[in-house]
Amino acid sequence: MANATRVRFCPSPTGNPHVGLVRTALFNWAFARHQQGTLVFRIEDTDAARDSEESYRQLLDAMRWLGFDWDEGPEVGGPHAPYRQSQRMDVYRDVARKLLAAGRAYHCYCSTEELDARREAARAAGKPSGYDGHCRDLTEERAEAYRAEGRQPIVRFRMPDRAITFTDLVRGEITYQPENVPDYGIVRANGAPLYTLVNPVDDALMEITHVLRGEDLLSSTPRQIALYEALIDLQLATRVPEFAHLPYVMGEGNKKLSKRDPQSSLNLYRERGFLPEGLLNYLSLLGWSLSADRDIFSIEEMVAAFDIADVNPNPARFDLKKAEAINADHIRQLDPKTFTEACEPWLNAPYAPWAPEDFDRAAFEEIAPHAQTRLTVLSDITANVDFLFLPEPVEDEASWKKAMKEGSDALLATARTRLAALDGETWKAEELKAAVLAAGEEHGLKLGKAQAPVRVAVTGRTVGLPLFESLEVLGKPRTLARIDAALAKLGGA
Template sequence: MTDKVRVRFAPSPTGSLHIGGARTALFNLLFARHNNGVFVLRIEDTDTERSTEESVAQILRSMKWLGLDWDEGPEKGGDYGPYFQSQRLELYRKEAQRLLDEGKAYYCYCTPEELAARREAMMKAGKAPRYEGLCRNLCDEDRKRYEAEGRKPVIRLKVPQEGQTVVEDIIRGTVVFENSVLDDFIIMKSNGMPTYNFACVVDDHAMKITHVIRAEEHLSNTPKQIQVYKALGYELPRFAHVPMILAPDRSKLSKRHGATSVEEFRDQGYLSQAIINYLTLLGWSPLDSEEIFDMEKAIREFTLERVNKTAAIYDIKKLTWINGHYLRELDLDYITDQVIPFMVKKGIIAEEDAGKRYEYIKQVVAVSRDRAKTLDELADAIAFFFKDVAEYEEKGVKKHFFKENAAELLIKGAEALERLDEFTHESTERAFRSLTDSIGLKAAELIHPTRLAITGRTVGPGLFEIIVLLGKEETVKRMRKAADWIKNHGTGASAS
């Protein structure tokens, strides 16, 4: 085993990268960086029926987007490749053959039907179903007979039937498993592919992995893997099983609880920095208990000893709150670049116009981002700056448009803006306040219907910031249009 810390994230490409997997990858990366070690990405694609190239691409894409930059693995290479298990089959077969030659493993010819019948019988007898070692001591004659029948054998590991297997876990402490509950499990399938518990041990040893950091659900696999390590004569790595992520109702996290894959969160307008910040808090916290921190701080302070034993609760509200913080605080150009694809997708702006109108978009984002929690929300919030108002918020109409003289007041406000030579925040606000003072009204009685007229909404950035960004011509046009709408739809019709 090397003195240098080497950890790995080893997803199966049978679907998208989910929050739980991303958190495991993140904890591995933080541990590696904290210890000046190496972070390896390995793709465990031996499940040929379910593994897909699209899933591989999705996993790599999600990890890059999150900034989980691996040191060795796909697209990077390294001294211990290949980094796809499907390209390492010769190594597994060689090590399985060594176990056969040393009498530590054996061919099993039991058919799936026979095994199912034995399981059922054991369950009826009130016993825990397990393989009973029927083929453990087959003679050559029996083997030849089974092969003549066309049976394709699996290879099983001979597991000690007495004693205990002890897992020394950095997070959970000492966990003891009775060997009597383990059976002679399969290490190579009849199709020549390795099982998970065999392949990952062979690979972790070959890749000189020093620490295996993974989800708690893998703890039950660890005694089996320790048996493989011992049979092969490998040195054990250190194990650390991080707590599960549960839904708010403490059930297993699933799609019914909302988005769970990294790409779903990206598509909903969450920022990678916010997700990384949030995932770090799922089972770990910095020394000062602050909730907003960057990757550098997490790397500096991260230790496995401070990872919680108890399950972490997935809280979308907290993630959204953190996302809102990053939306407000990150570099304005960066946020502008991030929101443009959402604007294009929603038809708010044409892709070819984004470059030409970049400075304007940036100004709009600057006055609007404080109120949004996601990029998707932000795109919706700024849509009125780029498209005419198609409808007015119903509660605002009742409150502000259906007042006596509402239409007339909007027209007077539009005329006051039209007369301005200088169109600034100060001059537009002064014009509005002079107008309302002259007719004995509070400024709010003009400000609220004007906001509704030019944005279609009752809340948003400061009105005079909006007016200046929209410009005189567009603002006046929208105010007059709203006045006409009031005359045609509301009680304000009598006011003119």
């Protein structure tokens, strides 16, 4: 039976999901699964100007691709439905009314210009520049005068005149003094609720016990704690949740990784062919580790070991090279059938440069084990095997100049003669290697130097899959034809 632990992941559907968001989702999911608790997936879509249905669908698709399941939320339902804030407006209006009636919130008629002027004056005097409480104890006569001027008030929450202390599960005890946490807006003048209201109200009504989120939201925590306490007094909540603020993810130049950074886009990693388990393994290391001497592990192992108290509060730097190396390890761990299936998207349009009818699945499955040990991301497969399915190898001028030195035509001619002597029974990697080795010896070359012109003639590149296994799969007629084409280009035919 599930225990009482309840966590939530509550993104806004604005643009493509980014890796910082995925890291937050991962830690919440792993925490819920480790605790055998409940993960609530909630959509914060009250910003009509920025939210979109397309982004909402992308979020759901991303969660499914990553392998995250949720216990309550879109497409699953649950006792606290609906789980999209845009469908919960009546709830927020009702809570705002109750806060006003109880004196825990009040109407504020200050204009933007007045607020700006008073902030500037406070700064000039060396005082805190937050809201100064101008409308906190407004008389009804003054409020009526403001309304007569046509002013539309916002609703402000009344912060308690005391310090707020809480224990962050990552950072320890934190205290905020009242002068640094002024009264704040919870409903716009047009009646639209703000994040500052809807987020804690949903957490309260959905009985969230732990809030795991980014460090950038740390400063809003004392305001939310005060609001939870008000909701408890109104019997709309039963507890203040525990908080854990996850470290920043830093990008290039030691700046916080933002949605605008190209390397932050989840879609980029999907298109390049990162495995979900490889990407999640790396993202888990941004603030947490399974052990000091082990970077590669399964998501199941992470869930079994995950403790929020082990998260490091210091900023974590996103290292693309390390992410790629970890992903390559996960590719190597796939069983052959899973690997070939995972490669499928990159063997077809728009990624594959060959005609669909030229693709030979049997040939691919034969070469796949040799490719699997060399890929960093799945999209690498296309360039690794294109020589098998294109009518001619890819023209790479740099590779040609590097491999085709003086005397290469003679070497190729000798190699062709020896390869032509092999028949179907002996067209195997070991015999192919012996033939090229013997050709090299005739010209005073070691295998490395001898095979370079053959590789470029047949595959178009100086680097690639093991040459002799490649020739075995390519077959004798096509191999000899490509050597002939290279000899013609060298003028040696």
